[in-house]
Amino acid sequence: MIQSQSIAVETTLQKKAKPPQDGLGFGIHFTDHMFILDYSVEQEWHNPRIVPYQPIVLDPAAKVFHYGQTIFEGLKAYKTADGRIRLFRPRDNFARMNRSNDRMSVPELDIDTAITALERLIEVDADWVPTEPGTSLYIRPYVFATQATLGVAPSENYQFIIIMSPVGAYYPEGMNPVKIYVESDYVRAMVGGVGEAKTAGNYAAALKSQQIAKEQGYTQVLWLDGAEHKYIEEVGSMNVFFKIGGKVITPALNGSILAGITRNSVLQLLKHWGISVEERRLSIDEIYEAAEQGLLEEAFGTGTAAVISPIGEVNWGGQKLVIGEGRTGELTNKLYDTLTGIQYGTVEDPFGWTREVGAGKTESVR
Amino acid sequence: MIQSQSIAVETTLQKKAKPPQDGLGFGIHFTDHMFILDYSVEQEWHNPRIVPYQPIVLDPAAKVFHYGQTIFEGLKAYKTADGRIRLFRPRDNFARMNRSNDRMSVPELDIDTAITALERLIEVDADWVPTEPGTSLYIRPYVFATQATLGVAPSENYQFIIIMSPVGAYYPEGMNPVKIYVESDYVRAMVGGVGEAKTAGNYAAALKSQQIAKEQGYTQVLWLDGAEHKYIEEVGSMNVFFKIGGKVITPALNGSILAGITRNSVLQLLKHWGISVEERRLSIDEIYEAAEQGLLEEAFGTGTAAVISPIGEVNWGGQKLVIGEGRTGELTNKLYDTLTGIQYGTVEDPFGWTREVGAGKTESVR
Structure with missing residues (x-):
């Protein structure tokens, strides 16, 4: 497992202007930073770093373009009324990513490393978590094959990256079937x-x-x-x-x-x-x-x-x-209200699904 | 259709050393140049160019990493005993690419443009077509989604690229079942x-x-x-x-x-x-x-x-x-000898499958 203090952090010299919270859309705007972790057969997962959001540079023969070895996850961070930032079941996302990795012949990721990296990234970009009702910070972890050879075989090199996007309310005018x-x-x-x-x-x-x-x-x-x-x-x-x-x-x-x-x-x-x-x-x-x-x-x-x-x-x-x-049915409405309530911290979470960013550095809350 | 003369050509200032022809392998070495064509909804396919082989630079949100809209083709160029360079059924490869494009919601490519681009690229890198028996120049055209948004929808931007790799004899020690x-x-x-x-x-x-x-x-x-x-x-x-x-x-x-x-x-x-x-x-x-x-x-x-x-x-x-x-069966052997003979120009081609690079600029040989 990679510790938080071993993640190199290079902060941006030029922060982007934040988009207005009433027109965020989905996956259009991205925060100031991203997390990168490299994989090679010799070194396994190594070089964890947070860097300014920047282009990915790949050889034209990189396997991701040709043989599609790539996996992603999607989860969200929510800001509570009192300003805390909470994640919803992040361990489950990274556990699922590992099941996907296995099916696609991609090396396993350490779940605690992934969560540590994610929390550190959120701390660096904490001012990007939107506050308006229904908004959240969408998190996109993904991994892809980078080896630059055209033989059809599992790649020997990968990158694991996390990018984040402030997203708008999914139902700005109320939930419609x-x-x-x-x-x-x-x-x-x-x-x-x-x-x-x-x-x-x-x-x-x-x-x-x-x-x-x-x-x-x-x-x-x-x-x-x-x-x-x-x-x-x-x-x-x-x-x-x-x-x-x-x-x-x-x-x-x-x-x-x-x-x-x-x-x-x-x-x-x-x-x-x-x-x-x-x-x-x-x-x-x-x-x-x-x-x-x-x-x-x-x-x-x-x-x-x-x-x-x-x-x-x-x-x-x-x-x-x-x-x-x-x-919209009664039960459908109740499920929506309860789940979003748990996510935003307005409804009690009897399942231990939410995890406060920064609060759980040593424990493994599920 | 894009004409050959409208392709911008930027040749490399530093040609790579050529690998020895007895250890080429498959898809490991790449030639000095590559072809790039861009697509946007407004301009459709545009900006055809041959540039030095170089990294692809993409936004981390580029759709290819997340939703896999990418298609490739594979074909070969062969050098005949008298030094001519021939392609094998290139129109069929690009026609198939268009069928793949249609299935994957990628915009259609003009086949003549693709062939013109490929022939121009081969001319620029003609010294990369290997000459030893059984060797050839493997050609990898591919297209991928570049739009940098995370909504699950067909991309509004693409790149079509051709890279080329000198490849070794597939059966250096003879064909073995x-x-x-x-x-x-x-x-x-x-x-x-x-x-x-x-x-x-x-x-x-x-x-x-x-x-x-x-x-x-x-x-x-x-x-x-x-x-x-x-x-x-x-x-x-x-x-x-x-x-x-x-x-x-x-x-x-x-x-x-x-x-x-x-x-x-x-x-x-x-x-x-x-x-x-x-x-x-x-x-x-x-x-x-x-x-x-x-x-x-x-x-x-x-x-x-x-x-x-x-x-x-x-x-x-x-x-x-x-x-x-x-x-290896008798018919299997005969098929191999005939097909490779047609490809290298030692056996007559009654089907019009081969196309000489540079010779067919105005005609449309299939």
Whole structure:
């Protein structure tokens, strides 16, 4: 593990002007600094450093351009009303990054090193954590292959980088249910593939379908399984939940869908509240049948960016299904309020999910 | 279309020392120059230029690092005995790149522009085309997303780059059959996915399985289909052919396998020779049954790097199958000799596959 004091810090001589907090958007503005860690077969992970936000310089043969060995994570830091900065389940993000690394033949990262680096970076750029309601600091850790040879083989060199972006409220005008297009032809991932790894190729594979959905007036794509085009996988880059006859059902982690941290938080919250939840195979037929029987009550996506995203309409091959009269459901609202409340520190956190930056240097709060 | 004279050429002030031709390897050494073309939504493809081989400088938020929008091609230039430089089916490579681009939501490239750029680059670096038997100049065109925002959407900016690498003889000690491991758990791609696009994510997805095969003493992985783990797809990053009872069979292009240019050349050659060929679904069971009946005669992979790669042994879940007593088959040898003969100009090219660099500036030889 790399200690905080062994991270070299070079602060910028020219701080950027901060963008106005009412027009931050998502992933457009970046803070003044970034964290970099190098990997070579001989030295393993080495040279941890915080430097001014600056371009990455790579040989044109660097493997990331050709064979796509790259993995990312996404998490957020929140400012509480009394000015403290809190992270939400950061260990889970870096643990998942290591599972992705394993699938993509990328060397493991020490989780404590990653968290130490992240906290140090946040301290350096603490004035970048926005304060307006609903805003947060989006954190993007990622790793990519840098070896400059064209043989198809795992890279011998990597960089692990953390960049950070102040982001706006996801629902500046209140939470509105989205319309979802069920994709019956294109497939995002399949069992045996890399669908559960947070790797670039999964996102590139989804773009065309997303464009088609958008042209037809839909916000997101609902993916079905690759083998039978029958079972529900994810929605856009979120996990998906359906409330049917009082029970909440979400697709089980089968290897082809992402093990979302918000997904896991929702499952824990629901169990905590005594609501019946099922993680299992869920066919698109079952959704339509439940709707016919008047049992389909709510639907929502979960992810770091939106936290909870209510679904008001589904279109499967032209059959439109309006859910909850197109309005956000009661449970969907309660989950959103509770999760964001825990994140911003206005609601008690019985799960130990939040971690205050700077406060946990010696302990390992999960 | 961009004309040759509109390509800005900045030649290097310091030419690199050329590596010895008996130890070139593959994709390790690069020539003195590279070609770059930029894309923006406003200007489309613009600013064609040849510059000294140099690092690529990218914002840390560039989409290629995060969402993997990147596509590549691979082709070769060969020096004939009388000193001419020839390309093998370059239009087919750039046509395929455009099909990959379409699948990955990358803007189309003008094929004539790409060929003009490539020929101009080869002229500038003509002294890099190696001359020893079996050596060639490997050409790597690629395109990647450069927009520096983290929203999951097609990039608004790209770079198209060509780099070139002198490569050694693939079989310096003669062609030897390889041993192949049939992958029954991990999957490379599936119908509805991006398997037929030459995109980075497909290669990243294959690495783990390749490592497992290598640890067990196998050179390549034979991939089965994602839905049933039953039908043959590709071998490593090559297409695959089996000769059974006098007929040659290769998996049909179903959307999940690459439409190899060497694959297509082999099909055309076989038809030209009057040999019966079938492109269809081919199960791994059928291979084992044919072997039991004494009908499995030869097997080989096809690709730009090796051209033809004989397969001497297959291992499917522990059942080992030796093909052709582990020796290179007669037809396999004939295909290799003919294809490489056409490429190096020692065998007549009845298909119009070869294109002399500099000779075809106004015509469009396929």
